[in-house]
Amino acid sequence: MLDTLDAPSVRTWCRLALTALGQAREEIDALNVYPVPDGDTGTNLYLTVESAASALDACFAERQPAGPGLAPAMAAVARGALVGARGNSGVILAQWLRGLSEVLSQGGDPAALRKGLVRASEAAYQAVAVPVEGTLLTVAAAAARTADQPSEGSRPDGLTAVAESAHRAALEALAHTPEQLDVLAEAGVVDAGGRGLVAVLGALVDAVSGQNPMGPVALRQEVAVPAPAAAGCEGHERPPGPGHPAFEVIYLLDAPDEALPALRGRLAGLGDSLVIGGGDGLWNVHVHVDDAGAAVEAGVEAGRPYRIRITHFAEAAARSGEREETVAHGRAVLSVVSGTGLAELCAQSGSAVLAADPDRPPASGELAEAVRRCGAREVVLLLNDPELRPAAGAAADQLREEGVRIAVLPTRSPVQGLAALAVHDATRRFDEDVVAMTSAAGATRYAELALAEGESWTMAGVCQAGDVLGMIDGDVAVIGEDLAQTALTVLARMLTAGGELVTLILGEGVPAGLADRLVADARRERPEVDTLVYEGGQESALLVIGVE
Structure with a gap:
């Protein structure tokens, strides 16, 4: 359990958040009925966090062997999210991360995390031209209020307590979003962007607590999240109806801060769903308009737009329907x-x-x-x-x-x-x-043998650093001290369920003679089984075994 955030724990958070969003991506896409029912919020949030995680990995690579401090790590996360932000929700999440970064760059103690969540919510609201409740903004605000005022009985000085209270409040706020936005109530869903933020906050709990070996808390639904009703499932595939702008325009913009008020005014007059995130001369602009050219021209007048993406909602929906053809x-x-x-x-x-x-x-x-x-x-x-x-x-x-x-x-x-x-x-x-x-x-069962990097709980018991782990179909089934003996045990267990062909793929550094021992043992126990051996050269596993 961490007492303070540092660069490695932020990196862990980014990876857990990416995993949580990846596993919930299709669910979040299905919830997407607002502001446009185009079924891509989960994908956009995933790509936004993926960009943030990649930027942080690059920051670590550049600063080897010591690694970055908390301030450059958070700056990398904020910039990576901004540059890679996709869609309305992605830009809002990027601005939320930027607000959090502004505070955590000064320190990662519990008080800083509380203040950071408050600043993150403020930054998210400031990015949206016309804030709407019942969205990601509402969920962020609830998390910030609770984190800023820890509940009675919790440890106000504990990093995990702050993260858990923020996550719990976000879940509760998410469950109430249909009461705040009619389109959600009609479709029978919660807000998609808010669901994504819950996943990100749940990953933060895992990163600071280190007490959830069974997977990200973000994926466990402690507050009931309604599944999309039939109308909602169909609705997210429909293009916007009459009266809704026809195009989504998004671009990065190099422009001075003083150019932003005029740009906001110009784009607000052209359409809706206007979100502008960023700062210090770099901005991510998102808007829904009927005149895509005019939206880009507004960016040219303000500065230098690039990475311009224009999506015609009706054509995108038509392409979706034609994919199978x-x-x-x-x-x-x-x-x-x-x-x-x-x-x-x-x-x-x-x-x-x-x-x-x-x-x-x-x-x-x-x-x-x-x-x-x-x-x-x-x-x-x-x-x-x-x-x-x-x-x-x-x-x-x-x-x-x-x-x-x-x-x-x-x-x-x-x-x-x-x-x-x-x-x-x-x-x-x-x-x-x-x-x-x-x-x-x-029809192919698989196993891998690898060395444990440290002490850990597994399905087969507690392992120590240097132990040989025999994993069958993804779960640790055998813990041993000797690679050859562990491999023989794993192969024997796999063959008890039957099989006609054994494939052995040798990894980098496998001792000479191991494959011959395994082949001889397989032939002795199951003469009818054929065995193939390949030099794979992989670093991830000392040995990969397949049984068909």
């Missing part, structure tokens, strides 16, 4: 793997390869760009790592808007990816190929 012009498979040996195996099987850094998994933008480089209209994406699913989901949404037909297969290990590649057939219809590959991956 896209005509294919070639098909590709893209495998995300770590290790030169694995990359060569996938390439030999006819797959394009994105080499992943085990210390920095690819972000959604990198995944999307790798798919584009395939040059195909139909793409099957093999992630081979469950941690990449949120980023892949956000990337897939972007690519579908571009007309790419993409299927993200839920492969959780490289051996599942290889099994899927073995049955890939580009002459089949896309759906049939995806089903066959998914079935092959699902």
Whole structure:
């Protein structure tokens, strides 16, 4: 449990927030009926925090080996969120993070966190031209009020108490958002942006408490959050009705502070949903208008707009409806793997390869760009790592808007990816190929052996630093001291459930002779089982085992 925030704990918070938003992304998208029912709030929030986390990772890389202090870390988070903010809710969240950064840059004690949450709420309100209650703003304000006035019986001097009270108040405020906004009540949903902020605050609780090994508290619904009613589920796919502006315009703007009042006035006269976040000469501008050109011209008059994104709501909705009708012009498979040996195996099987850094998994933008480089209209994406699913989901949404037909297969290990590649057939219809590959991956059990980095609770008991962990289907099943003996135990357990083919992928630094011992043991216990051995070269796991 932390007494004060520092740069490493902020980094942990960003990663947990990204995980929480990634897992809740589709849920939040489904809640999105305000201000425009375009079903992308969850994706926009995810991309905003992903940009913040990437900027913080870069800050750590630049300041090795000591790492950054709290002030530069928070500045990196605020700037990264601002530059990568997407949509109305993304810009508001970026401004919330900027307000928080202004205070936490001076210190990370509980009093600073309380003041920071208050300043974050104020900054979020200031970014919105016409604040509306029952939104992310309301949830932020509730969190700030409670954090600023800890409840009786809590430790007012404790960092965890401040974070928990803010999170609890945000959950309660979220549950009441339909009472404040008619469109939410009609659809039977809570506010999507507010739901996203609850996820971010829940991740903060996890980061400062360190007492939730079963996953982010942000994902546990302590206050009932209604699922979208039928009308709401349909509504978020509909374009805005008559009378609503036709375009969403968003751009970054280099402009002096004194140019902002005139810009706000000009854009407010052109449309609605105006949000301008930022400061110190860099701004993120978001507005809904009928005249997209005029909105960009207003930016030119104020300064230098760039990274301009213009979305026509009706065309976006039409593209969404046409996705399944896209005509294919070639098909590709893209495998995300770590290790030169694995990359060569996938390439030999006819797959394009994105080499992943085990210390920095690819972000959604990198995944999307790798798919584009395939040059195909139909793409099957093999992630081979469950941690990449949120980023892949956000990337897939972007690519579908571009007309790419993409299927993200839920492969959780490289051996599942290889099994899927073995049955890939580009002459089949896309759906049939995806089903066959998914079935092959699902029929492959997998295990990994790795070294524990520190003391931790697992499904198999408590492990210590240096112990060998045998993980079967993602859960720690065996804890041992000797790599070979642990590997033999894991393989024996996997074969008790049956199997016809064993695949062994050797990681970097695996002792010579280990594969021969495993092959001999498998043949002795199950003579009918075939065994394949590959040099994978991956750093993430000493050994990967697959049983089909």
